[in-house]
Amino acid sequence: MHIQDWLESVPAVSVYLLVGVVIGLESLGIPLPGEIVLVSSALLASQQGHIDPLILGTCATVGAVVGDSIGYAIGRRGGKPLLDWLGGKFPRHFGPSHVATAERSFQRWGMWAVFFGRFIALLRIFAGPLSGVLKMPYWKFLTANVLGGVVWAGGTTAVIYYVGIVAEAWLKRFSWLGLVAAVLIGLASMVLVKRRAAKVAAEAVEEHRSEPAAARRDEHAPAAEGEPRLSERDGTPSTPVGD
Numbered sequence: 001m002h003i004q005d006w007l008e009s010v011p012a013v014s015v016y017l018l019v020g021v022v023i024g025l026e027s028l029g030i031p032l033p034g035e036i037v038l039v040s041s042a043l044l045a046s047q048q049g050h051i052d053p054l055i056l057g058t059c060a061t062v063g064a065v066v067g068d069s070i071g072y073a074i075g076r077r078g079g080k081p082l083l084d085w086l087g088g089k090f091p092r093h094f095g096p097s098h099v100a101t102a103e104r105s106f107q108r109w110g111m112w113a114v115f116f117g118r119f120i121a122l123l124r125i126f127a128g129p130l131s132g133v134l135k136m137p138y139w140k141f142l143t144a145n146v147l148g149g150v151v152w153a154g155g156t157t158a159v160i161y162y163v164g165i166v167a168e169a170w171l172k173r174f175s176w177l178g179l180v181a182a183v184l185i186g187l188a189s190m191v192l193v194k195r196r197a198a199k200v201a202a203e204a205v206e207e208h209r210s211e212p213a214a215a216r217r218d219e220h221a222p223a224a225e226g227e228p229r230l231s232e233r234d235g236t237p238s239t240p241v242g243d
Contacts, residue, residue, distance in 0.1 A: 019041050060153035065146055071132065083129070110140075114127045
């Protein structure tokens with residue numbers, strides 16, 4: 001069977017279910033390629049008339065919102081031990097550097113980290129569980145979750161769908177040139193994104209390591225004349241060595 005015939009024989013319902021389930025599981029906190037599945041399905045919809053892009057985008061949005069909400073509930077119940085457990089199971093995605101980066105983003109942006117996290121692979125996995133762990137009010141989480149899900153899932157589906165339609169006509173005239181250019185652009189973008197993510201993760205780890213050291217320096221720093229030492233401020237008398 002020719003691949004075109006096989007693609008045309010794929011039931012639309014199975015594509016909708018695949019997109020909804022994969023994105024839902026990724027949003028729940030399981031490292032899965034949700035964005036790749038969504039982009040591939042949107043491209044398939046642009047070439048196969050039996051797949052409705054509106055239904056596809058709706059399934060992706062529902063999967064994102066429901067998965068994030070379940071992840072929030074699990075994170076709120078499991079707390080910090082849940083992140084430690086996930087770090088042991090998925091060290092490449094839930095390692096200390098990734099957790100530190102995600103926590104810093106949430107502390108800086110609050111509920112908007114959930115919204116913008118939809119567009120960042122690392123935060124997309126963390127958004128639900130980490131919001132629950134940090135006890136973010138559910139109404140704030142749900143607002144950002146729904147807005148982010150609609151914009152990310154619906155927007156990605158629409159953009160890729162129409163790009164696929166335009167690209168099909170364009171590639172008919174410049175098939176090999178277009179293919180090579182698309183591959184090169186895709187590879188360059190992937191390398192840049194990975195380098196940026198690695199830099200952010202490294203900065204988060206360094207900041208995380210420097211905080212305890214700074215605290216220890218402050219604790220042991222000599223007090224100014226007339227100022228009680230740190231232990232004396234806490235109510236514990238301190239006697240210098242040799243007194």
